[in-house]
Amino acid sequence: xxxxxxxxxxxxxxxxxxxxxxxxxxxxxxxxxxxxxxxxxxxxxxxxxxxxxxxxxxxxxxxxxxxxxxxxxxxxxxxxxxxxxxxxxxxxxxxxxxxxxxxxxxxxxxxxxxxxxxxxxxxxxxxxxxxxxxxxxxxxxxxxxxxxxxxxxxxxxxxxxxxxxxxxxxxxxxxxxxxxxxxxxxxxxxxxxxxxxxxxxxxxxxxxxxxxxxxxxxxxxxxxxxxxx
Amino acid sequence: xxxxxxxxxxxxxxxxxxxxxxxxxxxxxxxxxxxxxxxxxxxxxxxxxxxxxxxxxxxxxxxxxxxxxxxxxxxxxxxxxxxxxxxxxxxxxxxxxxxxxxxxxxxxxxxxxxxxxxxxxxxxxxxxxxxxxxxxxxxxxxxxxxxxxxxxxxxxxxxxxxxxxxxxxxxxxxxxxxxxxxxxxxxxxxxxxxxxxxxxxxxxxxxxxxxxxxxxxxxxxxxxxxxxx
DNA sequence: TTCATGCTTCGATATTAAACGAACTATGAG
DNA sequence: CTCATAGTTCGTTTAATATCGAAGCATGAA
Numbered sequence: 396x397x398x399x400x401x402x403x404x405x406x407x408x409x410x411x412x413x414x415x416x417x418x419x420x421x422x423x424x425x426x427x428x429x430x431x432x433x434x435x436x437x438x439x440x441x442x443x444x445x446x447x448x449x450x451x452x453x454x455x456x457x458x459x460x461x462x463x464x465x466x467x468x469x470x471x472x473x474x475x476x477x478x479x480x481x482x483x484x485x486x487x488x489x490x491x492x493x494x495x496x497x498x499x500x501x502x503x504x505x506x507x508x509x510x511x512x513x514x515x516x517x518x519x520x521x522x523x524x525x526x527x528x529x530x531x532x533x534x535x536x537x538x539x540x541x542x543x544x545x546x547x548x549x550x551x552x553x554x555x556x557x558x559x560x561x562x563x564x565x566x567x568x569x570x571x572x573x574x575x576x577x578x579x580x581x582x583x584x585x586x587x588x589x590x591x592x593x594x595x596x597x598x599x600x601x602x603x604x605x606x607x608x609x610x611x612x613x614x615x616x617x618x619x620x621x622x623x624x
Numbered sequence: 625x626x627x628x629x630x631x632x633x634x635x636x637x638x639x640x641x642x643x644x645x646x647x648x649x650x651x652x653x654x655x656x657x658x659x660x661x662x663x664x665x666x667x668x669x670x671x672x673x674x675x676x677x678x679x680x681x682x683x684x685x686x687x688x689x690x691x692x693x694x695x696x697x698x699x700x701x702x703x704x705x706x707x708x709x710x711x712x713x714x715x716x717x718x719x720x721x722x723x724x725x726x727x728x729x730x731x732x733x734x735x736x737x738x739x740x741x742x743x744x745x746x747x748x749x750x751x752x753x754x755x756x757x758x759x760x761x762x763x764x765x766x767x768x769x770x771x772x773x774x775x776x777x778x779x780x781x782x783x784x785x786x787x788x789x790x791x792x793x794x795x796x797x798x799x800x801x802x803x804x805x806x807x808x809x810x811x812x813x814x815x816x817x818x819x820x821x822x823x824x825x826x827x828x829x830x831x832x833x834x835x836x837x838x839x840x841x842x843x844x845x846x847x848x849x850x851x852x853x
Numbered sequence: 854t855t856c857a858t859g860c861t862t863c864g865a866t867a868t869t870a871a872a873c874g875a876a877c878t879a880t881g882a883g
Numbered sequence: 884c885t886c887a888t889a890g891t892t893c894g895t896t897t898a899a900t901a902t903c904g905a906a907g908c909a910t911g912a913a
Contacts, residue, residue, distance in 0.1 A: 399648070399731060400714035401721040402707065407639030411871080415632040429890060442872050444891055454717035463880040463889050473713055478631065480709050484702055485629035488683035492630040502628060532761050640901075658860060671902055673861055692859050692910040 408453045409481065413438050414446050417467075421456065422475055423603045424510040426466035472579055475509035476568055483570070503572040505605040507598060511583030512590065512605065513568070516615065518575045520586065521567070523619035530565060530578070537565040539582065547582070550589055550618075557581040590615070637682045638710065642667050643675050646696075647684065651704055652832040653739040655688070655695035701808055704738035705797055712799070732801040734834040736827060740812030741819065741834065742797070745844065747804045749815065750796070752848035759794060759807070766794040768811065776811070779818055779847075786810040819844065 409415055413436040420427060420435045427435070433443035447467060450456045455474050459466045469475050485491075505516040512520060524530045529543030539547070539554075547554055557564055566580035578586065590596050595611025598604070607615065638644055642665040649656060649664045656664070662672035676696060679685045684703050688695045698704050714720075734745040741749060753759045758772030768776070768783075776783055786793055795809035807815065816834075819825050824840025827833070836844065 399721060400711040401719045402710040402714050403639055403641045403644040404719050405710055405714055406635050410632055410636030410639035412632045439873060477709055477713050480706055481631040481634055482629040484706050485631050485634055490630045490633050668903060
C-alpha cells in the first residue's frame with residue numbers, strides 16, 4: 396500500500412525532549428559520555444541509557460567504548476545536517492526554546508556544527524573561499540580548485556590524508572541562523588582545527604559556541620576576507 | 625539555560641504514523657480534504673481533525689476553507705524540503721516502510737515534490753538547465769541567466785508574473801532517491817505545469833508519481849538533453 | 854424549512870512510553 | 884581483594900496522547 400522511506404521513527408526519536416537535548420548537545424561534535432548526556436538532558440542515567448539505545452538503533456548516533464566510558468557521537472554529518480535543517484524551520488516557525496539565554500547572539504556569530512565552523516564566521520569563510528576561486532560549486536557538489544590547493548597548503552594543512560578518507564573533502568551545510576551555506580566535510584573540519592591551533596578561538600566548555608579572541612578575529616578576517624561586490 | 629530553536633515539536637509532529645502519512649500525502653502538492661487525509665492515514669475523521677489542528681498549530685500545514693470543504697496543504701516549500709531530507713536519511717538508514725509496493729521504481733523515476741518535478745527526470749531537467757548555462761549556481765542560490773530567460777520564453781512560459789511573486793523564482797531541493805538537486809521555486813512549478821500542459825505526462829491519482837507517455841518522454845529528453853561529458 | 858454532507862468538539866478508554874528505584878555487570882584504582 | 888565509578892537491565896509507576904463514539908455546528912442542496 397505505502398511506498399518509500401519511513402520518517403516516523405526518526406521523527407519520534409527527535410520528538411522527545413530529552414533526546415532532542417542530547418542530539419543538540421552532540422551537534423557540537425564533541426564526543427560525550429552517557430553521564431554527560433544525562434546531565435545535559437536533566438534525567439537519570441538509567442533513562443539516558445534507554446534513550447541512547449533507541450537513538451543508536453535508529454541510526455542517529457554511534458558509540459565508542461573506551462575503558463569504562465562510552466563516548467557518543469552523531470552517526471554522521473547527514474544527521475547533523477538534518478538537525479540544523481529542522482532548527483532552521485523551527486526558528487522560522489517561532490518554535491524557540493523558552494529560556495533563551497544571552498548566548499544566542501554568540502551562537503549566531505560562530506558555533507560548531509558537528510565538526511566544522513557554522514554561524515556568520517562559517518558563512519564568511521565559505522564565501523571567501525568560493526569568491527576567491529579556491530572552491531568551486533558544481534551542482535550541489537563542491538570541489539577544491541588548484542589555486543585552492545595551494546592556498547590550503549599555504550595554511551600548513553596537508554590535504555593528502557583528507558582526500559584518502561571516505562568522507563567527502565568538501566560539502567556544504569545549511570545554517571539555521573544565517574540561512575546560508577558553510578563548509579562541512581573533512582576540509583571543513585581541518586579548517587576549524589586550524590583556527591583552534593592558531594589560537595584564534597577556543598570552544599566554550601560543553602557549548603557549541605566558538606569564542607574568538609580579538610587578535611584571532613582580526614587574523615580570521617585577514618585570512619578569509621570577503622570581496623567587495 | 626538552553627538556547628536556540630526547539631526541534632521537539634516538529635519532531636513529535638512527524639513522529640506519529642498517522643500524521644507522517646498525511647504529510648507524505650501532502651508532499652504531492654495536491655490540496656487534500658480532511659476526509660481524504662483520514663482515508664490516507666487509515667483513521668477516523670475525528671482523529672484526523674485533531675491531528676490537523678496540531679499540524680497547523682505547529683506551522684507544518686495550512687488550510688483553506690472552500691464551501692463546506694477544507695483543503696489542506698503543506699505550509700510552504702521548506703516543509704517539503706525538510707520531509708524530503710528526512711526521507712533521504714531514513715532511506716540511507718534503512719527505515720523503509722515495510723510494504724514496499726511496485727510503485728517504488730516509478731517514484732524514483734519521476735514524482736511530484738510539493739509543486740515541482742523530482743526523481744531522475746527532475747534531476748535531469750535541472751542538470752540540463754545548468755549544463756547549458758540557463759541556470760547559474762552562486763553559493764546555494766540559483767539564478768536564471770539571460771539565455772535562460774530566452775529559453776523559458778521559447779517554451780511559452782511568461783516569467784514576469786513568476787518574478788513578482790514573493791516566493792523565489794529558482795531554488796534547489798535535494799532528492800531522497802537520487803541524492804542530487806532538482807529545481808524548486810516558482811520556475812520549477814511552471815516547468816512542471818508545462819510538462820502537464822504539453823501532455824507529456826500526467827499525475828497518477830492520489831499518488832506522487834508522474835507518469836510520462838512514450839512520446840512525452842521523448843519530447844522531454846529532447847527539450848532537456850544532458851550534455852555528454 | 855428540511856435534510857445531507859463535511860468537519861469539529863467533548864468525553865471516555867486504551868495504549869504507549871518516559872521516568873526512576875533497585876539490583877546487576879564491567880572496568881579500573883588502590 | 885575491596886572499593887568506586889560507569890553504565891545496563893528489570894519492574895513498576897505515572898503521564899501523555901492517539902483513538903473512537905456520540906453529539907454539535909456549518910454549509911449547501913432540495
